[in-house]
Amino acid sequence: MTVVSTFKLALFFTLASTLVTISLQQEQPLLLNSAEQDSVYQVLSSINSATNWRTLFPDDLCSYPPHGIVCDYFTDPTTKNVTVHVTELSFGYVSDFTPNPSCSPNSTFSPLLFTSFKHLRKLFFYQCFTQTQAFVPDIPTTFGSSLVELVFINNPAFVGPLSGITGNFTSLRRLVLSGNGIHGAIPNAIGDLANIEEITLSRNKLSGKVSVNLSKLNKLKILDLSGNGFHGNVPSSVGNLTHLLKLDLSSNGFSGKIPESLSNLQALDFLDLSFNRFGNYGVPLFLAAMPRLKEVHLSGNLLGGQIPEIWGNLGGILGIGFSNMGLVGEIPASMGLHLRNLSYLGLDNNKLNGKVPEEFGFLEFVNEINLENNNLSGRLPFSANFTAKVGEKLRLKGNPELCLDEKLSHRESVGELKKCSKPDIPNPVLFIGVSHSGLLSSSSSFLVLLLFWGLWILSA
Ligand SMILES: *[C@@H]1O[C@H](CO)[C@@H](O)[C@H](O)[C@H]1NC(C)=O
Ligand SMILES: *[C@@H]1O[C@H](CO)[C@@H](O)[C@H](O)[C@H]1NC(C)=O
Ligand SMILES: *[C@@H]1O[C@H](CO)[C@@H](O)[C@H](O)[C@H]1NC(C)=O
Ligand SMILES: *[C@@H]1O[C@H](CO)[C@@H](O)[C@H](O)[C@H]1NC(C)=O
Ligand SMILES: *[C@@H]1O[C@H](CO)[C@@H](O)[C@H](O)[C@H]1NC(C)=O
Ligand SMILES: *[C@@H]1O[C@H](CO)[C@@H](O)[C@H](O)[C@H]1NC(C)=O
Ligand SMILES: *[C@@H]1O[C@H](CO)[C@@H](O)[C@H](O)[C@H]1NC(C)=O
Numbered sequence: 361m362t363v364v365s366t367f368k369l370a371l372f373f374t375l376a377s378t379l380v381t382i383s384l385q386q387e388q389p390l391l392l393n394s395a396e397q398d399s400v401y402q403v404l405s406s407i408n409s410a411t412n413w414r415t416l417f418p419d420d421l422c423s424y425p426p427h428g429i430v431c432d433y434f435t436d437p438t439t440k441n442v443t444v445h446v447t448e449l450s451f452g453y454v455s456d457f458t459p460n461p462s463c464s465p466n467s468t469f470s471p472l473l474f475t476s477f478k479h480l481r482k483l484f485f486y487q488c489f490t491q492t493q494a495f496v497p498d499i500p501t502t503f504g505s506s507l508v509e510l511v512f513i514n515n516p517a518f519v520g521p522l523s524g525i526t527g528n529f530t531s532l533r534r535l536v537l538s539g540n541g542i543h544g545a546i547p548n549a550i551g552d553l554a555n556i557e558e559i560t561l562s563r564n565k566l567s568g569k570v571s572v573n574l575s576k577l578n579k580l581k582i583l584d585l586s587g588n589g590f591h592g593n594v595p596s597s598v599g600n601l602t603h604l605l606k607l608d609l610s611s612n613g614f615s616g617k618i619p620e621s622l623s624n625l626q627a628l629d630f631l632d633l634s635f636n637r638f639g640n641y642g643v644p645l646f647l648a649a650m651p652r653l654k655e656v657h658l659s660g661n662l663l664g665g666q667i668p669e670i671w672g673n674l675g676g677i678l679g680i681g682f683s684n685m686g687l688v689g690e691i692p693a694s695m696g697l698h699l700r701n702l703s704y705l706g707l708d709n710n711k712l713n714g715k716v717p718e719e720f721g722f723l724e725f726v727n728e729i730n731l732e733n734n735n736l737s738g739r740l741p742f743s744a745n746f747t748a749k750v751g752e753k754l755r756l757k758g759n760p761e762l763c764l765d766e767k768l769s770h771r772e773s774v775g776e777l778k779k780c781s782k783p784d785i786p787n788p789v790l791f792i793g794v795s796h797s798g799l800l801s802s803s804s805s806f807l808v809l810l811l812f813w814g815l816w817i818l819s820a
């Protein structure tokens with residue numbers, strides 16, 4: 361044998377053994393079993409039968425899946441056998457970053473969804489049921505023991521009672537059903553979802569009283585029931601959700617008093633109770649005890665009363681929506697003093713009177729202030745810089761006694777406001793009004809009086 365042929369032989373063996381290792385390693389990553397693979401194809405075609413999923417994705421669906429199909433490995437604790445299973449199914453094209461399989465207008469539910477995937481952690485539908493009605497399917501009670509997220513967003517043709525969405529949801533952390541056609545009341549079983557962190561049921565057709573006992577849901581961070589037809593009192597057990605960060609009950613028919621128990625929600629940063637029918641018990645004072653609050657919206661409830669002095673510990677607030685609440689009295693200067701980070705303030709369509717506090721002129725981060733349709737009066741405390749920055753979003757119409765410095769009055773959105781008379785030289789009428797109000801003003805009034813006397817002497 362020549363050296364060259366020995367070398368060739370060695371090379372051959374090396375190559376061969378490399379090939380064997382490669383093929384072994386390729387055998388090793390387990391394939392999705394054919395039944396589960398087949399179920400994925402069937403579910404995909406129930407979502408969009410116009411696409412030939414078997415041709416487009418012919419290989420192992422765990423190794424070469426469409427976006428939205430996710431698998432994971434599972435080790436049997438006794439046999440140490442490793443298997444692979446589908447753990448996430450997401451349907452509906454969200455964006456180029458989340459290009460899940462797109463749904464056709466006549467998507468349907470395949471029953472295999474609820475029987476074939478024992479290890480499913482996430483089930484997600486976005487804009488899938490948009491035209492052909494898809495009723496809440498029959499879900500076997502054995503379904504869902506590993507499910508962590510159940511999400512249906514913007515599926516207006518997904519209809520049926522919330523109580524029909526059942527399963528063994530012992531692991532569920534996110535229940536998001538937003539913008540669908542789901543109706544009926546909240547079933548009591550929701551109060552048993554011991555691990556739940558988010559319940560979002562916004563923009564459906566839900567109704568009835570919310571009588572479910574929420575006090576066990578001590579991991580809940582988000583509760584959003586907005587945009588439904590709920591009525592009656594807000595259950596006081598909401599106050600037991602001490603880890604809550606966001607509470608949105610807006611655009612329903614909730615009535616009665618806003619429960620005092622909400623004062624326990626010390627972690628809350630977003631509170632929206634706007635557009636309900638809460639009674640005239642005034643702005644709740646417990647807001648003062650929610651130090652993390654960033655946004656509070658109570659608009660469209662005739663709570664009445666004055667704006668309370670509760671702002672001392674609420675410097676983190678960015679947005680306040682107190683429109684259309686039947687508020688009376690003056691705007692407290694303490695709002696401007698403490699809410700240094702305020703970005704949005706809506707106090708329009710109330711019965712507020714008096715002046716806009718000077719402190720409001722120094723709010724650095726304001727993007728929008730709406731004071732329309734009150735009975736505010738006097739000179740506005742805003743500089744030219746301030747009005748230039750806030751622009752059209754400084755809304756002041758419908759306050760006939762409010763006046764604006766001449767240099768600001770060219771602006772259109774405030775065009776109806778009258779111009780203030782010269783600031784430092786009060787006219788004689790004003791002078792009579794304030795002559796008894798303290799040393800400073802009476803001394804300057806005295807000067808004015810002297811001036812007028814002098815003019816009278818001169819002209820005489
Ligand atoms: C899993 O383990 C069982 C029992 O040990 C065995 O019969 C079976 O073939 C194994 N399955 C796989 C896929 O390795
Ligand atoms: C859904 O509509 C497509 C055309 O848009 C049609 O090809 C398909 O057969 C329909 N599927 C069902 C289940 O009706
Ligand atoms: C529900 O899931 C738990 C585990 O999370 C399991 O022990 C129980 O047997 C399941 N119940 C049903 C009816 O499947
Ligand atoms: C809610 O449940 C808790 C414990 O699970 C119980 O202590 C409380 O009395 C219940 N509240 C109501 C209003 O039923
Ligand atoms: C719920 O809150 C009330 C007081 O607001 C308290 O008495 C009760 O013990 C709390 N229940 C639970 C289960 O935490
Ligand atoms: C205001 O905002 C700044 C910057 O986001 C932040 O550092 C500061 O803590 C905020 N003030 C309050 C009182 O929360
Ligand atoms: C508006 O305020 C003025 C005082 O500035 C007061 O005389 C008037 O009665 C108020 N109007 C209403 C409708 O409250």
Ligand SMILES: *[C@@H]1O[C@H](CO)[C@@H](O)[C@H](O)[C@H]1NC(C)=O
Nearest residue numbers: 742743744745746747748749
């Ligand atoms: C107003 O803005 C201009 C430039 O934007 C700046 O130079 C000036 O100092 C500002 N005036 C006040 C009073 O902030």
